[in-house]
Amino acid sequence: MSDNKRWFYAGTYTGADEQGIFLCALDMDNGSMEIVHGTDGIANASYLALNAAQDTLYAVSETGDGEVCAYAVDGATGKLQLLDRKPTHGSDPCYLSLTRDDTHMLAANYSSGHVNAYRIEGDGKLAETGLVRHSGGSVNQERQEAAHPHSVFQDPSGKYVLVCDLGLDEIVIYRLKGGELQxxxxxxxAPGAGPRHFDFHPSGRWAYGINELDDTVNVYAFDAEAGNLQVMQTLSALPEGAAKGSSSADIHVTPCGRFLYASNRSDDSIGLYRVDPSTGLLTAVEWVSTGGRTPRNFAIVKGGFLLAANQNSDSVVSFKIDKESGRLTPTGHALTLPKPVCIVPVYK
Incomplete structure (x- = not known):
């Protein structure tokens, strides 16, 4: 691979008999992209995670009989070889993440309310260790008729596991003890907010959540000792005057901690917010079209790019990030992929 290109994996909504996980290359000079190769044998690989050694990739299979899969990554070619697959004992797993020390994998099952923990063995395979199921609902009778865990991740201290539950209007915080979720x-x-995705500031002092159903962004103070979050600010995830669509999706803070981006599927945009370095509070700057339809996950790529996965226009679109202002400029390049929904950069 040439010095001016960087790999990334893309997960898609495709059938098991089709290629569903793609290794792609991003040209760091101009933002153009190309498919290197694809992997089949997994249906609806809608969320991916790569371990720190970048030798194992994990994926959900977002189906009624949920599964998670582990793949060995060839260091030279990036090709994937299936290592293991395990049931989630739930339905429609839509998110997974690894603990900070890469000893466990966590998964959230949207439709059934289950949250899983798996121990990662020395060979990258998975051992089931923890399973909990959320129950209940909230005020939106159409979308919150039951619990719907939408994301699961560990806090920066490694003490806690947080689950955004869209159906409960709650962030449920666990301790991971011996592989079990306690x-x-x-x-x-807020009632009817529908918490979906979440990200921590690099300082660990603040956290940011995007709420799908009321199209808002919450700013939290995080108490790592107590394992608690306190809402400090709530802003619109949409530009002023935009019709609410109950479809805000993903949220990420830049590694420098100065900027935050949030994606919206109702107006096909990504919002830019400036982070106050002393308080963590946000100021909205602008919204930029993703150049496609229904942006789900997006990724900030080291070196100054943002890649947006536009599910319903079958495209990944690249943007150049201005390092001083955080503003996004379309590169003019898009990559055609079938229903892309997740992007994971590779840093080798």
Whole structure:
């Protein structure tokens, strides 16, 4: 691979008999992209995670009989070889993540309310260790008729596991003890907010959540000792005057901690917010079209690019990030992929 290109994996909504996980290359000079190769044998690989050694890739299979898969990554070619697949004992797993020390994998099952923990063995295979199931609902009778865990991740201290539950309007906080999930705390959002995705500031002092159903962004103070979140600010995820669509999706803070981006599927945009370095509070700057339809996950790529996965226009679109202002400029390049929904950069 040439010095001016960087790999990334893309997960898609495709059938098991089609290629569903793609290794792609991003040209760091101009933002153009190309497919290197694809992997089949997994249906609806809608979320991916790569371990720190970048030798194992994990993927959900977002189906009624949920599964998670582990793949060995060839260091020279990036090709994937299936190592293991395990059931989630739930339906429609839509998110997974690894603990900070890469010893466990966590998964969230949207439709059934289950949250899983798996121990990662020395060979990258998975051993089931923890399973909990959320129950209940909230005020939106159409979307919150039951619990719907939408993301699961560990906090920067490694003490807690947080689950955004869209159906409960809660962020449920666990401790991971011996591979088991033990409930520690619950943090409520506004009724009908529908918490979906979440990211921590690099300082660990603040956290940011995007709420799908009321199209808002929450700013939280994070108490790592107590394992608690306190809402400090709530802003619109949409530009002023835009019709609410109950479809805000993904959220990420830049590694420098100065900027935050949030994606919206109702107006096909990514919003830019400036982060106050002393308080963590946000100021909205602008919204930029993703150049496609229904942006789900997006990724910030080291070196100054943002890649947006436009599910319903079958495209990944690249943007150049201005390092001083955080503003996004379309490169003019798009990559055709079938229903892309997740992007994971590779840093080798």
């Amino acid at each position: 409930e520690h705390n619950r943090v409520k959002t």
